[in-house]
Amino acid sequence: xxxxxxxxxxxxxxxxxxxxxxxxxxxxxxxxxxxxxxxxxxxxxxxxxxxxxxxxxxxxxxxxxxxxxxxxxxxxxxxxxxxxxxxxxxxxxxxxxxxxxxxxxxxxxxxxxxxxxxxxxxxxxxxxxxxxxxxxxxxxxxxxxxxxxxxxxxxxxxxxxxxxxxxxxxxxxxxxxxxxxxxxxxxxxxxxxxxxxxxxxxxxxxxxxxxxxxxxxxxxxxxxxxxxxxxxxxxxxxxxxxxxxxxxxxxxxxxxxxxxxxxxxxxxxxxxxxxxxxxxxxxxxxxxxxxxxxxxxxxxxxxxxxxxxxxxxxxxxxxxxxxxxxxxxxxxxxxxxxxxxxxxxxxxxxxxxxxxxxxxxxxxxxxxxxxxxxxxxxxxxxxxxxxxxxxxxxxxxxxxxxxxxxxxxxxxxxxxxxxxxxxxxxxxxxxxxxxxxxxxxxxxxxxxxxxxxxxxxxxxxxxxxxxxxxxxxxxxxxxxxxxx
Numbered sequence: 038x039x040x041x042x043x044x045x046x047x048x049x050x051x052x053x054x055x056x057x058x059x060x061x062x063x064x065x066x067x068x069x070x071x072x073x074x075x076x077x078x079x080x081x082x083x084x085x086x087x088x089x090x091x092x093x094x095x096x097x098x099x100x101x102x103x104x105x106x107x108x109x110x111x112x113x114x115x116x117x118x119x120x121x122x123x124x125x126x127x128x129x130x131x132x133x134x135x136x137x138x139x140x141x142x143x144x145x146x147x148x149x150x151x152x153x154x155x156x157x158x159x160x161x162x163x164x165x166x167x168x169x170x171x172x173x174x175x176x177x178x179x180x181x182x183x184x185x186x187x188x189x190x191x192x193x194x195x196x197x198x199x200x201x202x203x204x205x206x207x208x209x210x211x212x213x214x215x216x217x218x219x220x221x222x223x224x225x226x227x228x229x230x231x232x233x234x235x236x237x238x239x240x241x242x243x244x245x246x247x248x249x250x251x252x253x254x255x256x257x258x259x260x261x262x263x264x265x266x267x268x269x270x271x272x273x274x275x276x277x278x279x280x281x282x283x284x285x286x287x288x289x290x291x292x293x294x295x296x297x298x299x300x301x302x303x304x305x306x307x308x309x310x311x312x313x314x315x316x317x318x319x320x321x322x323x324x325x326x327x328x329x330x331x332x333x334x335x336x337x338x339x340x341x342x343x344x345x346x347x348x349x350x351x352x353x354x355x356x357x358x359x360x361x362x363x364x365x366x367x368x369x370x371x372x373x374x375x376x377x378x379x380x381x382x383x384x385x386x387x388x389x390x391x392x393x394x395x396x397x398x399x400x401x402x403x404x405x406x407x408x409x410x411x412x413x414x415x416x417x418x419x420x421x422x423x424x425x426x427x428x429x430x431x432x433x434x435x436x437x438x439x440x441x442x443x444x445x446x447x448x449x450x451x452x453x454x455x456x457x458x459x460x461x462x463x464x465x466x467x468x469x470x471x472x473x474x475x476x477x478x479x480x481x482x483x484x485x486x487x488x489x490x491x492x493x494x495x496x497x498x499x500x501x502x503x504x505x506x507x508x509x510x511x512x513x514x515x516x517x518x519x520x521x
Contacts, residue, residue, distance in 0.1 A: 314394025
């Protein structure tokens with residue numbers, strides 16, 4: 038019952054996946070701190086510092102915290118007002134042989150910053166893999182509807198025809214750019230490493246009696262033990278907060294993409310052309326029982342706006358770091374970094390769920406086309422009558438008059454577009470009446486849209502998803518289920 042009396046962020050309590058929520062959990066954070074202390078001790082021992090095998094073994098055996106250790110750490114933190122030192126003492130209680138060497142030569146940012154970089158790398162991996170799944174699902178949708186004509190819109194006014202699949206490729210292309218940017222951010226991510234209180238490595242130089250080579254080797258060893266290819270060559274007490282900008286920027290950019298996709302789907306739902314999945318027992322409105330609200334796409338838009346805004350925190354935090362560091366970054370980053378990834382995770386899961394169940398209504402689409410296509414076909418009709426010996430200017434005037442009469446029927450009387458009936462009834466167009474059906478075939482108005490879909494999927498999407506890491510995820514074929 039206590040959980041219901043305390044505020045919990047809906048990002049983790051209501052929406053986020055178990056994997057992403059666990060990644061930023063206290064249990065994983067403090068477990069990672071212990072791994073960092075272990076790796077530091079292993080490297081220091083390897084380079085000659087007097088650290089016993091027993092100390093290393095006890096640290097290895099106690100990398101995970103139980104409830105009692107969390108309680109001890111809470112008491113220690115309340116007493117010391119320092120979370121890192123609270124956990125140093127808590128770790129030492131279960132690994133007494135290592136109590137005197139845990140955190141040897143290190144500053145708090147050795148564990149806090151290096152752990153954050155580990156979390157950022159793992160979180161980027163989760164996001165990249167989920168994004169690949171969304172791209173694959175939408176690609177299947179684009180392929181399925183590659184040649185289904187649909188009315189295009191510019192300014193949300195009727196424009197030339199496109200296809201349902203071609204429209205989806207516009208979404209996919211932006212997602213591919215997001216995938217590339219996220220992969221680049223992950224590849225660029227380095228390790229803070231072993232740098233000391235102001236980044237000079239002075240404490241480690243003292244530990245190794247002025248041996249610069251051993252200090253450099255210590256930095257390389259710990260970096261390697263933690264799975265990073267390189268450490269930033271210079272740091273202050275922290276890694277540069279500009280790194281957070283570099284990581285959160287592609288997340289914010291993805292937020293913009295997701296918002297655009299979900300907005301398009303919401304508009305299509307209003308037109309009754311395409312709908313997101315709707316469960317048999319789902320309720321759209323407590324008052325209006327007939328409603329089929331696009332609530333999943335609306336959720337994507339809602340959270341995507343938050344994702345785009347969170348990036349601003351990283352920009353402002355980086356800009357106000359004084360000299361070797363200030364602590365005004367700490368509380369902000371505790372919120373900003375997890376929230377950015379939790380939000381991206383939720384948006385991706387929701388987008389996947391939507392893309393796996395999109396419902397297309399071809400007859401509704403065809404009806405809307407039939408309302409607009411006669412006007413679009415007028416140029417073709419004029420050209421056809423000229424080919425039969427007619428006068429272009431005379432044909433143009435005939436079509437102009439008939440078009441305005443048909444527009445009056447549609448706009449003023451609310452009737453169907455009867456332009457083609459008027460053309461058929463006018464003896465002037467007798468020479469081409471047998472061609473009208475062909476001239477009004479929607480497929481003749483979609484240009485190269487189907488071929489563009491095929492070429493885009495083959496030359497851009499498939500290669501982007503072909504890397505082994507993504508293929509392993511896609512092969513699972515897991516569906517996205519939403520908790521609410």
